[in-house]
Amino acid sequence: MFDLKAIRENPADFDAGWARRGLDPQTEKILEKDILIRKCKTMVQEAEAARNKASKQIGAAMGQGDKVEAERLKTEVAGAKNVIAALGAQLDSETAVLNDLLASLPNIPNEDVPHGESEDDNVEIAKWGEPRAFDFTPKAHDDLGEALGMMDFETAAKMSGSRFVVLRGALSRMDRALAAMMLDMQTGEGFEETSPPLLVWADALMGTGQLPKFEEDLYKTTGDHYLIPTAEVSLTNTVRESILDADTLPRRLTAHTPCFRSEAGSAGRDTKGMIRQHQFNKVEMVSIATPETSDDEHKNMLRCAEAVLQKLELPYRVVELCTGDLGFGARKSYDIDVWLPSQETYREISSISNCGDFQARRMNARYRAGEKDNRFVHTLNGSGLAVGRTLVAVLENYQNEDGSITVPTALVPYMGGVERIG
Structure with missing residues (x-):
């Protein structure tokens, strides 16, 4: 696979390299997927943090005898788990699409490779x-x-x-x-x-x-x-x-x-x-x-x-x-x-x-x-x-x-x- 960090930092260089092979620009769709995946990862992390926080609070609520609050927190945890599962599935799907795209792209030619079509x-x-x-x-x-x-x-x-x-x-x-x-x-x-x-x-x-x-x-x-x-x-x-x-x-x-x-x-x-x-x-x-x-x-x-x-x-x-x-x-x-x-x-x-x-x-x-x-x-x-x-x-x-x-x-x-x- 290609280095995503390098593509983020030098998209024009990668597009120029693939253009020498006769390919249309590729980095825009790569970076769109990359941004979506990184956002999805952040949302998963936030949902996991909320779930973990609520899980810890359940024990405290039960210890204080506040069953209503405990039930509310349990519902919150269940909701967070559903969000995590849904985001995880989306993350897997988008990552697979990005990996397939990257795997289908050829190597970048050396600068000294002669230009030609056949x-x-x-x-x-x-x-x-x-x-x-x-x-x-x-x-x-x-x-x-x-x-x-x-x-x-x-x-x-x-x-x-x-x-x-x-x-x-x-x-x-x-x-x-x-x-x-x-x-x-x-x-x-x-x-x-x-x-x-x-x-x-x-x-x-x-x-x-x-x-x-x-x-x-x-x-x-x-x-x-x-x-x-x-x-x-x-x-x-x-x-x-x-x-x-x-x-x-x-x-x-x-x-x-x-x-x-x-x-x-x-x-x-x-x-x-x-x-x-x-x-x-x-x-x-x-x-x-x-x-x-x-x-x-x-x-x-x-x-x-x-x-x-x-x-x-x-x-x-x-x-x-x-x-x-x-x-x-x-x-x-x-x-x-x-x-x-x-x-x-x-x-x-x-x-x-x-x-x-x-x-x-x-x-x-x-x-x-x-x-x-x-x-x-x-x-x-x-x-x-x-x-x-x-x-x-x-x-x-x-x-x-x-x-x-x-x-x-x-x-x-x-x-x-x-x-x-x-």
């Missing part, structure tokens, strides 16, 4: 590697995988529907090899390997910002759990409702997990192949940092993700997201787009985001900045990388004219020495 306005800030010049027409990854007999969408569709795949043989091993290489690289950078739950409660998703706004993109069980859309949810929630020691920060975590997304709103986009699936594997990085170090941590996480593509010698570019393309919980984000020869374009393979204290406030995650000085941490997350999309990029960039795949040099040890898939 991904077309993102700013390219770096490019690495040169796309390979093929002397034949490169094929798409799904055509390559199916021709090898190692990528089966038809069988997956029979049991699960569209946007699923069965990987077999060397491609299944390559999927595992890529994840292992990524984990080795991220743990070598100081990220602690973690195996978190894949099922979480709604509170965890509220904490990281997937709920309530993006519920339609989540898979909910018949009980009270949701399947995680990314390990960011589980990893970030490891510090919820905690007060951390400053000298333990930054706390860096990494995990290789399956992720589950309904892909609501993406109808017709990337329905063919492995680019956009309901279930996919990802190596995630999360960092819990102090406000003073979060910007440097953001750049460090970007470097760690880039290093994977450089080791695999895959051409890519880095773009800074504009205000119109910024994720809900992010205040600043970088996307890494890898080159796909079949599409002759760069496609997203990682997004590295600094959420500031946006998630920490929702999770009540703090650190000790000094004696009796507990402050909210900053949280950061990013893919290091999306394993399936990395597999796609390897297949397309390392394909041969006969349909075989050359295994990247860095991946050969993880493939048991296999240098070519054919």
